[in-house]
Amino acid sequence: MFSGIVEEAAKVVKVERIGGNMNITLKCSFANELKIDQSVSHNGVCLTVVSFPEPGCYTVTAIQETLDRSNLGLLKPGDEVNVERSMKVDGRLDGHIVQGHVDQTATCADVKEVDGSRYYTFRYTVDPKMAAKGYVTVEKGSVTVNGVSLTVCNSQRDSFEVAIIPYTYEHTNFHNIHSGTVVNIEFDIIGKYLSRMMEFVKPQ
Numbered sequence: 001m002f003s004g005i006v007e008e009a010a011k012v013v014k015v016e017r018i019g020g021n022m023n024i025t026l027k028c029s030f031a032n033e034l035k036i037d038q039s040v041s042h043n044g045v046c047l048t049v050v051s052f053p054e055p056g057c058y059t060v061t062a063i064q065e066t067l068d069r070s071n072l073g074l075l076k077p078g079d080e081v082n083v084e085r086s087m088k089v090d091g092r093l094d095g096h097i098v099q100g101h102v103d104q105t106a107t108c109a110d111v112k113e114v115d116g117s118r119y120y121t122f123r124y125t126v127d128p129k130m131a132a133k134g135y136v137t138v139e140k141g142s143v144t145v146n147g148v149s150l151t152v153c154n155s156q157r158d159s160f161e162v163a164i165i166p167y168t169y170e171h172t173n174f175h176n177i178h179s180g181t182v183v184n185i186e187f188d189i190i191g192k193y194l195s196r197m198m199e200f201v202k203p204q
Contacts, residue, residue, distance in 0.1 A: 002041045003087045004095030004142075004149020009080040010042075013057055013171055016068055020064035023050075024075060028172045031058045039100070041084040043173075044147035044184040046100025070102045071146075071182045080173040082147040095149030096142040102184040106145075108177050109159065118169060120145075120177065123159040124185060134195030135187050144186040144201050148172055 010028035016021075024042070031052070034040070038049045039059065047060035067073035075081065089094070106124035113119075122145065127135070137143050137152045137160040144150070150162040164174050176185065 001087050002046070002084050002095075002098040002100050003091075003093055004044075004098040004144050004147065004167065005084065006082040006148055006168075007084050008082075008171065012075050012077050012079045012081060014053075014059075014077060015075055022062045022067060022073065024058050024062060024081075025053055025057055026081060026083070027057045030085070031056050034058050034085075037200070039086045041086075041098070041100045041147045042081050042185055043071060043102075044082070044098070044100065044136045044144050045072060045102050066102075069104060070184045071105055074182060074185075080122045080170050080176060084147060096144075098144050098147075098186060099189055100151060100186075102186050103130075104185060105182050106185045108178045108179055108181045108183065111178060114163075116166060118164045118174075119153075119161050120164060120174070121154075121159060121161050122183065122185070126158045127203065129154055132195065133199075134192035136191070137187065142188045144184075146173060146177075146183045148174070180200065 008028055010026040013027050014025040034047055034049050039046050044105055046061060050061050051059045052060055062072050098181050103177040108120055109123045110121040135156045139155045141153050143150050152160045154161040169175050
């Protein structure tokens with residue numbers, strides 16, 4: 001479980017395909033604090049640490065389903081990935097409840113600067129059946145974009161906007177996102193549960 005408060009943008013050192021899996025080696029400041037089997041969020045995807053190939057680096061493995069559902073399959077050496085260690089139970093929930101289970105990808109449609117901050121517009125493919133199960137955004141609700149907990153504004157049927165302050169822009173890979181960039185999104189788990197429960201109270 002995560003909060004969507006990204007710790008840093010880790011650098012991809014190596015990408016290796018083995019069958020349908022992909023091993024991703026990253027370098028980050030807290031790599032030496034990690035342990036084998038520990039969960040870390042990568043652009044919002046929960047992956048398990050499997051090895052430490054060299055000091056300051058660690059490796060995780062993404063299966064084919066994860067690669068199909070997320071933007072991790074597009075990674076190459078030199079890319080930046082938003083990383084976050086799992087949430088502590090005794091800590092403050094500064095973001096929102098993030099599972100690390102990316103629902104789908106979205107594409108950046110526009111970026112505009114407004115009074116020192118940046119507004120990003122993202123478009124995504126809407127599956128009516130999944131939308132009925134809560135896979136949508138709502139105005140002022142929460143959404144996770146590349147692992148970052150954000151508040152939705154201008155929620156539309158197949159798009160939404162988020163506002164990025166300078167600190168977030170500088171300390172996450174949002175500074176690499178532009179029109180056409182593919183990002184990972186996870187819809188709010190609370191909305192999914194509410195939609196699911198509503199299915200059982202509908203008149204038969």
